[in-house]
Amino acid sequence: MLSSKSPSFVHDISSRELNKELVPDYSKSGSVSVEHEGEESPPLAVSYCKKSKNCHVLAVSDESGYVSLFDTRREFPSYASCQENAGKARICEWMAHQNAIFDVCWIRDDTNLLTASGDQTIKVWDVQEKKCTGVLTGHTGSVKSLYSHPTNSDLLVSGSRDESFAIWDLRCKTSFNNRSGRACISSTVMVKGAHLSPQAKRVKRRKGGSMSITSIVYLRDEVSIATGGAVDSIVKIWDSRNLKIPITQTCPHLKSSYEKGRNLHGITSLSQDLSGMFLAASCMDHRIYLYNVFQLEKGPIETFTGCQIDSFFVKSAISPDAAHILSGSSDGKAYLWQVKKPNMDPISLTNHDGEVTAVDWSVSEVGKIASSSDDFTVCIWNIQSKYNSRTRAPSSIRRNVMAPPSNERGDLVMNEKMNLPRDSDNISDELLQIQSHSPITIPEIGTPEANKIKSLSCSDSNGIFDTPEAIKSPSSVLNPPSSLKRKTIRDYFVAA
Numbered sequence: 309m310l311s312s313k314s315p316s317f318v319h320d321i322s323s324r325e326l327n328k329e330l331v332p333d334y335s336k337s338g339s340v341s342v343e344h345e346g347e348e349s350p351p352l353a354v355s356y357c358k359k360s361k362n363c364h365v366l367a368v369s370d371e372s373g374y375v376s377l378f379d380t381r382r383e384f385p386s387y388a389s390c391q392e393n394a395g396k397a398r399i400c401e402w403m404a405h406q407n408a409i410f411d412v413c414w415i416r417d418d419t420n421l422l423t424a425s426g427d428q429t430i431k432v433w434d435v436q437e438k439k440c441t442g443v444l445t446g447h448t449g450s451v452k453s454l455y456s457h458p459t460n461s462d463l464l465v466s467g468s469r470d471e472s473f474a475i476w477d478l479r480c481k482t483s484f485n486n487r488s489g490r491a492c493i494s495s496t497v498m499v500k501g502a503h504l505s506p507q508a509k510r511v512k513r514r515k516g517g518s519m520s521i522t523s524i525v526y527l528r529d530e531v532s533i534a535t536g537g538a539v540d541s542i543v544k545i546w547d548s549r550n551l552k553i554p555i556t557q558t559c560p561h562l563k564s565s566y567e568k569g570r571n572l573h574g575i576t577s578l579s580q581d582l583s584g585m586f587l588a589a590s591c592m593d594h595r596i597y598l599y600n601v602f603q604l605e606k607g608p609i610e611t612f613t614g615c616q617i618d619s620f621f622v623k624s625a626i627s628p629d630a631a632h633i634l635s636g637s638s639d640g641k642a643y644l645w646q647v648k649k650p651n652m653d654p655i656s657l658t659n660h661d662g663e664v665t666a667v668d669w670s671v672s673e674v675g676k677i678a679s680s681s682d683d684f685t686v687c688i689w690n691i692q693s694k695y696n697s698r699t700r701a702p703s704s705i706r707r708n709v710m711a712p713p714s715n716e717r718g719d720l721v722m723n724e725k726m727n728l729p730r731d732s733d734n735i736s737d738e739l740l741q742i743q744s745h746s747p748i749t750i751p752e753i754g755t756p757e758a759n760k761i762k763s764l765s766c767s768d769s770n771g772i773f774d775t776p777e778a779i780k781s782p783s784s785v786l787n788p789p790s791s792l793k794r795k796t797i798r799d800y801f802v803a804a
């Protein structure tokens with residue numbers, strides 16, 4: 309961990325105890341500018357590498373179609389400008405698309421990067437070579453969101469402005485574009501009109517609203533998918549093996565009707581913690597809702613307020629340990645909440661001069677976060693939390709936030725195996741220079757068995773996935789072998 313006494317590219321957030329509570333504040337500024345050949349470009353997405361060896365590497369995509377990789381462990385004089393910082397911290401950059409890149413996603417032990425663009429495609433990049441190895445085609449609108457499968461990085465999901473989401477398998481048969489010579493991959497399955505409803509259609513006609521899929525998450529049970537859209541605040545859960553209808557859905561106001569207009573605020577982003585138990589949804593009503601994925605029928609378990617969400621570019625992210633929620637804001641600040649204290653005012657991180665948009669947490673370097681802004685900069689912060697002896701660990705906080713009823717505890721008890729994944733080769737020689745000194749162990753939590761709820765059959769796909777690609781795809785969740793057919797989140801919800 310970098311010393312708080314040294315001038316650093318990292319913003320150091322110290323903490324102090326007041327009335328036996330954690331009250332963080334912060335000092336020092338350090339940021340990098342996002343520009344290419346002297347021309348500034350607003351960043352749209354940020355993502356830390358997932359493996360501990362590369363955890364200091366941050367990918368940034370922007371409106372001009374560039375991807376930039378920054379080394380966030382670089383140190384700089386306190387007087388250095390954003391441009392000087394960028395020059396020293398930038399590992400490499402390349403133009404990935406001729407259009408804006410709305411989302412990025414690391415896969416294959418950080419050796420490949422996925423980019424989702426306004427040109428309606430997703431590209432697969434060999435990071436070390438900065439070479440495109442595949443183009444995913446099929447969406448007819450800007451691709452707004454990406455998410456990789458929790459354990460199989462050949463599988464991914466995407467959400468688009470064309471009102472659909474798609475599942476992709478990078479092992480499927482490819483065709484070659486004669487003009488570009490690049491391998492093109494079609495989606496294994498695409499669900500159109502995923503967030504359409506009679507009420508939503510009326511809203512769209514009346515307001516000219518979009519039915520865009522703004523955010524998508526592959527849940528930790530490895531077969532369920534969560535989606536959020538621009539038309540309302542409803543979160544839908546889908547079983548990737550049978551996508552006829554969502555298996556369940558939830559929203560902030562379960563008892564409210566559409567006529568009251570309480571659920572007509574679109575979702576800007578979805579995020580989940582490492583355990584997969586919690587799902588955070590940021591909405592255009594300036595609130596962030598926290599859900600327990602095993603008790604979605606109860607609605608949000610906590611609500612966080614204080615930020616200003618005026619556009620779909622403003623995102624939020626729950627921390628890997630589910631202890632904090634970080635969000636951008638249209639007022640030029642980033643906000644940080646403690647999950648166990650949702651009623652406390654959030655900590656505001658003030659260093660940007662424009663709308664704060666994308667945010668991300670480092671998985672391996674505890675407390676390191678990133679924020680991007682319309683002021684053409686990306687800031688890195690380091691939260692150095694100090695808890696007193698009476699403060700509980702994050703794991704106990706998670707259990708306390710949503711303890712199941714006593715008659716359900718037998719079904720929901722999960723055995724955590726603390727197991728740090730093996731790291732593979734780094735993406736470049738530059739990334740090998742620094743190793744992680746404070747990795748966190750990642751709990752591997754299996755889906756609990758539901759003894760009192762009858763398991764729903766997931767084998768009836770009625771030909772939806774009867775494509776050569778899906779049938780031949782090895783170990784695909786779309787056509788899993790019998791040994792992989794197990795209970796998932798779907799088993800907690802009664803069929804409609």
